[in-house]
Amino acid sequence: MTMLAGRLDPTAGTFGMRTVPIPEPGPGQVRIRVRAAGVCLSDVHLIDGSLRPAFLDAQEVTLGHEVSGEIDAVGPDVPDQWLPGVRVVLEAGERCGVCPQCTRFRTPCLAVRTRGVDYDGGWAEYALATHHTLVAMPDTLSFEEAAIVPDAVSTPWGAVAGTGRAEPGRPAGVWGVGGLGAHAVQLLRMVGAAPVVAVDPLDAARDRALEFGADFAFDPADPHFGEQVAAVTGGAGLDVAYDMAGVGAVREQAVRCLGRDGRLVLVGLTPEPLTIPNSIAVSIRGTRILGHYGSRAGDVERLIDLIRYGRLDLSRSVSGTLPLSEAPEAVKALADKQGNPIRLILTP
Structure with a gap:
C-alpha cells in the first residue's frame, strides 16, 4: 500500500x-x-x-x-x-x-x-x-x-503569554503581520495589551492587522515611523516588541522603539546575524532580547479550549x-x- x-x-x-x-x-x-x-x-x-x-x-x-x-x-x-x-x-x-x-x-x-x-x-x-x-x-x-493551531497560533501564543509576558494595559508591537503576526495581534488583544501596534510594509497586511484587533498599523518605511510609535505610547515606547518576520532590519528598528526594561522577542527564524547598532542605549534602558521557538506543554490544549468557548476565532x-x-x-x-x-x- x-x-x-x-x-x-x-x-x-x-x-x-x-x-x-x-x-x-x-x-x-x-x-x-x-x-x-x-x-x-x-x-x-x-x-x-x-x-x-x-x-x-x-x-x-x-x-x-x-x-x-x-x-x-x-x-x-x-x-x-x-x-x-x-x-x-x-x-x-x-x-x-x-x-x-x-x-x-x-x-x-x-x-x-x-x-x-x-x-x-x-x-x-x-x-x-x-x-x-x-x-x-x-x-x-x-x-x-x-x-x-500547533504553530501559526501556538507559537505566537507562547511568545505573547510566555516568553514576552505581555501585560494588560501595556503597549506591544508586532513586526510582520503574516501567518504568525496576524495571530500575535489577535492574541495580544485577547490578553489586554494596549495599545497593540502592528508594523508591516504591505498595505494589505496593515489592513489585516486592524481587522484582527491592532489599535494602530504603521509602515516601517514611513519617515515619521519613530514619531508615530512615540505618540501612541505617550513617549514611553513599547513594553514588548515581537519580530515575527525574522529580518535583521526589523530587529534593529524594533529595539529602538522599546521603552525602559523593554523586551524584544525573536520569533521569526533567520540565519542572519543579530546586530544592535547602539548597545549603549540597550544597556541604559535595561533592554532584554529573548529568543523564542514553538510553544509550551499544554498550550495547544489551552488554545483549543479558547476556540471551543468562543474566545478565539480562526475563521479568517x-x-x-x-x-x-x-x-x-x-x-x-x-x-x-x-x-x-x-x-x-x-x-x-
Whole structure:
C-alpha cells in the first residue's frame, strides 16, 4: 500500500511529490489519516535551504508540522481513549527522550524534535504520531482551522503569554503581520495589551492587522515611523516588541522603539546575524532580547479550549486550500505572497 507525500532531501536541496509506503504504527504510535496540513514559511525556508533540520537521521523527510486528521490505526501500548475515528490535531514536535532534562523528567527538553523537520510530518495522506502528541479536537472545529493551531497560533501564543509576558494595559508591537503576526495581534488583544501596534510594509497586511484587533498599523518605511510609535505610547515606547518576520532590519528598528526594561522577542527564524547598532542605549534602558521557538506543554490544549468557548476565532485565518498534490504550488504562492495569505492548507 502506498501514498502520496511531499518529500524534502535537505542535502540535495530538492523537494517534490513522491509515492511512498503507508507507514505502520509501532508501540505507542497511531496512524493518522491526514485531513488538513498547513503550509508555513518555515517549510519554504527548509526547501530553499536557509533552515536545516538539526536532528534528521534519514536522507529525506516528509514536510508538514501543522496537521489535523482522524486516527486510522492504533499500535500497541496506546491508551484506550485513542481509537480509530477520533478527530485529533498533532503537536508540532516532541521531547527527544534522551537529553539530561528528559532523563531527569525535567523541562524544557534540550533537543526537541520537530514534526516535518526532524521526522516525517503531515504533507501526506497518512502520518504517524506518538500518542502523547495527540490533542482531541471538538466536532465544531474544522480540520483546516485545527491544523494551524500547533504553530501559526501556538507559537505566537507562547511568545505573547510566555516568553514576552505581555501585560494588560501595556503597549506591544508586532513586526510582520503574516501567518504568525496576524495571530500575535489577535492574541495580544485577547490578553489586554494596549495599545497593540502592528508594523508591516504591505498595505494589505496593515489592513489585516486592524481587522484582527491592532489599535494602530504603521509602515516601517514611513519617515515619521519613530514619531508615530512615540505618540501612541505617550513617549514611553513599547513594553514588548515581537519580530515575527525574522529580518535583521526589523530587529534593529524594533529595539529602538522599546521603552525602559523593554523586551524584544525573536520569533521569526533567520540565519542572519543579530546586530544592535547602539548597545549603549540597550544597556541604559535595561533592554532584554529573548529568543523564542514553538510553544509550551499544554498550550495547544489551552488554545483549543479558547476556540471551543468562543474566545478565539480562526475563521479568517485560512486563506485558501489546495490538494496535497499541489504542495509545490502552495509553497511558491506563500513564498511570493500571492494573495497575501495568512495560511494555506493542503488537503489530501
